[in-house]
Amino acid sequence: MINTNFKESLHALIAPLGAIALTMALGFLLVAAISDEPVLAYRELLFANFDSLSNFALFLNRATPLVLISVGITFAFRAGVFNVGGEGQLFAGAIATTAVGIAFAGLPAIILFPLAVITGIAAGAAVGWVPGILKVKLGVDEVVVTLMLNTIVLLFTSYLVNQVIRDTTAYGAVSWKLPEHIWLPTIPGIPGATSGFMIAVVLSLVSWVVLFRTQWGTEVRSAGTNLRYAEAVGIAAGRRVITAMLIAGGFAGLAGALYVLGIGHRFEQNFSPEYGLIALTCALLARVNPAASLFTALYYALMLNGAAYMQISTEVPRSLVILLTGLLVLLMTARLTRKGSNNQTFDAF
Amino acid sequence: MDHDNILVLDGIAKQFGDIVALEHVDLSVRRGEVHVVCGENGAGKSTLMNILVGIHAPDGGKITFNGKETTIRDPLAAGDMGIGMVHQHFTLVPSMSVAENLFLGHHLRRFGIFSDRRAMVERAGTLIDTYSFALDPEAIVSTLSVGQRQRVEILKALVFDAELLILDEPTAVLTPPEVEELLKVITNLRDRGRTVLFITHKLREVKAVSDRVTILRRGKNISTHITKIVTENDIARDMVGRDVFLMGRQGQGVRTFGNNVLQLENVSITNSDGRLLLDGINLDVRAGEVLGVAGVDGNGQTELAEAIAGLIPIQAGTIRLDGADINNASVAERQEAGLGFVPEDRLDRGLSRNMSIAENMAATNYLREGILWRGFVDKGRLAEFTQKGIEQFDIRGAKPGLAVGSLSGGNMQKVVLAREFARDPKVLLVSQPTRGLDIGASEFVYSEVLSAADKGNGILLISSELSEIFALADRIAVIYSGRIMQILTREDADEETVGILMNGGKEQAA
Numbered sequence: 001m002i003n004t005n006f007k008e009s010l011h012a013l014i015a016p017l018g019a020i021a022l023t024m025a026l027g028f029l030l031v032a033a034i035s036d037e038p039v040l041a042y043r044e045l046l047f048a049n050f051d052s053l054s055n056f057a058l059f060l061n062r063a064t065p066l067v068l069i070s071v072g073i074t075f076a077f078r079a080g081v082f083n084v085g086g087e088g089q090l091f092a093g094a095i096a097t098t099a100v101g102i103a104f105a106g107l108p109a110i111i112l113f114p115l116a117v118i119t120g121i122a123a124g125a126a127v128g129w130v131p132g133i134l135k136v137k138l139g140v141d142e143v144v145v146t147l148m149l150n151t152i153v154l155l156f157t158s159y160l161v162n163q164v165i166r167d168t169t170a171y172g173a174v175s176w177k178l179p180e181h182i183w184l185p186t187i188p189g190i191p192g193a194t195s196g197f198m199i200a201v202v203l204s205l206v207s208w209v210v211l212f213r214t215q216w217g218t219e220v221r222s223a224g225t226n227l228r229y230a231e232a233v234g235i236a237a238g239r240r241v242i243t244a245m246l247i248a249g250g251f252a253g254l255a256g257a258l259y260v261l262g263i264g265h266r267f268e269q270n271f272s273p274e275y276g277l278i279a280l281t282c283a284l285l286a287r288v289n290p291a292a293s294l295f296t297a298l299y300y301a302l303m304l305n306g307a308a309y310m311q312i313s314t315e316v317p318r319s320l321v322i323l324l325t326g327l328l329v330l331l332m333t334a335r336l337t338r339k340g341s342n343n344q345t346f347d348a349f
Numbered sequence: 350m351d352h353d354n355i356l357v358l359d360g361i362a363k364q365f366g367d368i369v370a371l372e373h374v375d376l377s378v379r380r381g382e383v384h385v386v387c388g389e390n391g392a393g394k395s396t397l398m399n400i401l402v403g404i405h406a407p408d409g410g411k412i413t414f415n416g417k418e419t420t421i422r423d424p425l426a427a428g429d430m431g432i433g434m435v436h437q438h439f440t441l442v443p444s445m446s447v448a449e450n451l452f453l454g455h456h457l458r459r460f461g462i463f464s465d466r467r468a469m470v471e472r473a474g475t476l477i478d479t480y481s482f483a484l485d486p487e488a489i490v491s492t493l494s495v496g497q498r499q500r501v502e503i504l505k506a507l508v509f510d511a512e513l514l515i516l517d518e519p520t521a522v523l524t525p526p527e528v529e530e531l532l533k534v535i536t537n538l539r540d541r542g543r544t545v546l547f548i549t550h551k552l553r554e555v556k557a558v559s560d561r562v563t564i565l566r567r568g569k570n571i572s573t574h575i576t577k578i579v580t581e582n583d584i585a586r587d588m589v590g591r592d593v594f595l596m597g598r599q600g601q602g603v604r605t606f607g608n609n610v611l612q613l614e615n616v617s618i619t620n621s622d623g624r625l626l627l628d629g630i631n632l633d634v635r636a637g638e639v640l641g642v643a644g645v646d647g648n649g650q651t652e653l654a655e656a657i658a659g660l661i662p663i664q665a666g667t668i669r670l671d672g673a674d675i676n677n678a679s680v681a682e683r684q685e686a687g688l689g690f691v692p693e694d695r696l697d698r699g700l701s702r703n704m705s706i707a708e709n710m711a712a713t714n715y716l717r718e719g720i721l722w723r724g725f726v727d728k729g730r731l732a733e734f735t736q737k738g739i740e741q742f743d744i745r746g747a748k749p750g751l752a753v754g755s756l757s758g759g760n761m762q763k764v765v766l767a768r769e770f771a772r773d774p775k776v777l778l779v780s781q782p783t784r785g786l787d788i789g790a791s792e793f794v795y796s797e798v799l800s801a802a803d804k805g806n807g808i809l810l811i812s813s814e815l816s817e818i819f820a821l822a823d824r825i826a827v828i829y830s831g832r833i834m835q836i837l838t839r840e841d842a843d844e845e846t847v848g849i850l851m852n853g854g855k856e857q858a859a
Binding site for chain 2: 213214215216218221222225226228229230231232233234235236
């Protein structure tokens with residue numbers, strides 16, 4: 001049984017790995033066309049992340065929010081909700097954690113840390129709950145709601161960070177620093193790398209078990225693939241959809257909380273290079289599989305940071321990465337179907 | 350006499366990889382007849398038709414059309430030769446008008462460039478009148494009913510003078526009254542000199558419409574009969590390859606039943622507009638009994654089933670399961686209390702096609718079958734349970750991990766039955782259980798339903814197929830416009846009485 005599961009997993013990996021390899025090969029041709037030093041550019045893009053421990057730490061820090069948000073989005077997608085609100089949920093979590101951390105700076109870490117994290121999760125979940133309940137109770141389209149909520153939350157946090165908790169001694173729209181005693185420790189041996197990454201890894205694996213090996217997960221997926229069927233076999237389908245959206249928002253909120261606690265140590269209005277949208281792509285590329293989205297998130301983090309190094313060392317612009325990731329999405333969606341493999345179930349992994 | 354044959358096929362063979370779709374098919378179609386090709390799912394009917402319209406090339410054999418041996422390269426060539434095909438799935442542009450669809454790709458032109466709208470509408474109108482199709486040539490296709498769209502499909506084939514018209518299972522998507530209309534249309538086409546090749550596996554349609562019938566089984570033509578002098582049983586035997594038992598219990602004598610296991614007392618449902626969908630329904634089903642609810646689709650059957658299953662609330666009345674009031678019980682609680690539910694549309698409420706066979710079959714059985722351990726799914730037990738169901742219900746080509754959507758309709762229905770029968774429910778609510786199934790699969794469903802009744806389960810069978818009701822039911826309730834018109838014992842019921850009641854008790858227009 002374990003053996004076949006392993007084989008299935010391996011099988012599921014072949015297609016995305018092939019697409020990534022093909023993307024990189026096509027990308028290399030592009031770089032060769034515009035640069036005199038294509039090999040150097042590509043080396044920077046792919047391997048500069050591993051040149052030093054500090055680069056590696058930045059890479060892990062970049063991946064942490066992506067993993068968390070895309071795992072959360074997986075719950076939403078599996079429940080049939082197309083949640084594009086990761087960004088808003090992330091910001092809600094980040095600002096809530098920051099606010100609590102600053103407001104109750106005097107509390108001891110053992111109380112304040114969990115309080116700050118839970119507030120962040122709750123804020124993200126609350127933002128996720130709105131489209132969930134609107135969809136289930138009133139049939140409101142979740143794409144519209146989540147997109148609008150992104151703007152609402154982003155502008156609201158902008159107001160807060162500029163008008164209420166702004167660090168007047170610093171440049172830019174940033175909040176006061178969080179008290180040092182609730183900062184998240186770094187990973188032992190990798191200075192600068194947030195231990196939030198380890199939390200993200202554990203949660204992505206736990207999420208896989210929850211979605212594919214528990215009754216609750218089965219019920220969520222039933223509701224997501226065919227709501228009317230789920231109702232007919234006695235599943236409280238609407239409730240599962242709403243819970244899945246709470247979890248999706250909670251994960252993004254946690255990503256925001258861990259970012260401010262472990263990486264930024266304060267709320268910065270421009271801390272996110274659209275993590276929410278990139279995570280959405282990660283989740284889709286991972287075929288809505290939380291364990292696989294761990295890898296797609298790492299890949300995106302690698303590309304995002306690698307592009308910066310590439311731009312510094314060669315004249316290749318970092319926007320090349322946007323092109324490459326676009327190409328990847330294209331190749332992944334235009335999936336090649338081998339003869340006889342179309343019987344494979346979507347959920348078999 | 351060879352010259353009155355419009356089409357002669359001689360030893361047509363086709364293979365896809367290792368699978369032999371057609372082994373050796375001979376077929377001759379006379380000019381001006383309605384010729385039915387029938388066979389079980391997978392007998393090769395569709396492959397044969399696809400060869401005739403040039404979608405597939407045959408591996409062997411000879412096609413003679415209008416006396417000349419031909420090869421049909423592609424669908425366009427088939428059209429030019431005068432072979433028109435009406436596919437099971439429509440190929441219309443919903444946002445365009447009927448006339449525009451008819452001339453799509455062959456617009457009539459004025460001065461060689463401008464589309465001549467008026468001429469097209471006129472010609473469409475003439476055509477519609479010729480065949481008395483009752484269509485507005487300027488109506489937008491998306492506003493038409495399924496039956497009307499099909500007539501547009503047929504016109505599309507006729508507009509360029511198809512001599513031979515092929516209809517591929519045209520009734521699969523139609524409601525019973527629309528089927529009646531279509532059969533009239535086909536007769537009308539023949540009367541106007543067209544030749545019709547009609548693909549179906551429904552015996553009633555064969556008898557109703559055809560002059561001759563050819564039966565395919567496993568890629569070979571088994572026999573050709575003149576329809577008038579062949580019985581439905583003979584056709585069925587040739588299709589399945591053995592004697593078919595679709596007669597149910599007829600003539601098995603008096604049976605005895607137990608207590609009431611399902612009771613409906615004055616159950617009413619009003620929709621949001623205040624219209625009564627169910628109007629004071631009183632029904633009871635006894636243990637071991639099959640109560641058939643007959644009626645034309647859309648007279649409240651869907652609401653009746655969903656109300657009993659707990660999917661929609663009732664506004665008045667009481668539903669009792671084994672004596673206990675279940676009005677306020679959830680779907681899951683009703684299942685726990687002993688209700689099994691086979692929904693009318695397996696792809697709507699019955700199954701989740703992207704999930705595995707195992708997950709679909711286990712959906713209502715996790716706890717009872719010990720597949721769960723503290724909320725976790727025991728994959729070993731799940732596979733075991735599914736394998737048992739697959740064997741018991743003879744679900745071909747099934748493995749627990751496959752997506753249920755990869756199965757054929759009949760095998761999908763068996764997954765639903767396996768799930769619902771596994772609980773040995775006191776009451777089985779079975780809605781349209783053989784819709785879209787071929788004879789072999791229908792026979793299997795019938796025998797499962799009857800053996801469940803023999804075990805003492807009470808069965809409420811909702812069906813719009815009269816033959817099904819008469820084959821299975823011990824008593825027959827006729828539903829019309831949300832009301833139960835009358836409940837008859839089978840001894841007292843005959844098709845004519847039930848048919849009149851199904852139309853509201855009025856005499857049918859002759």
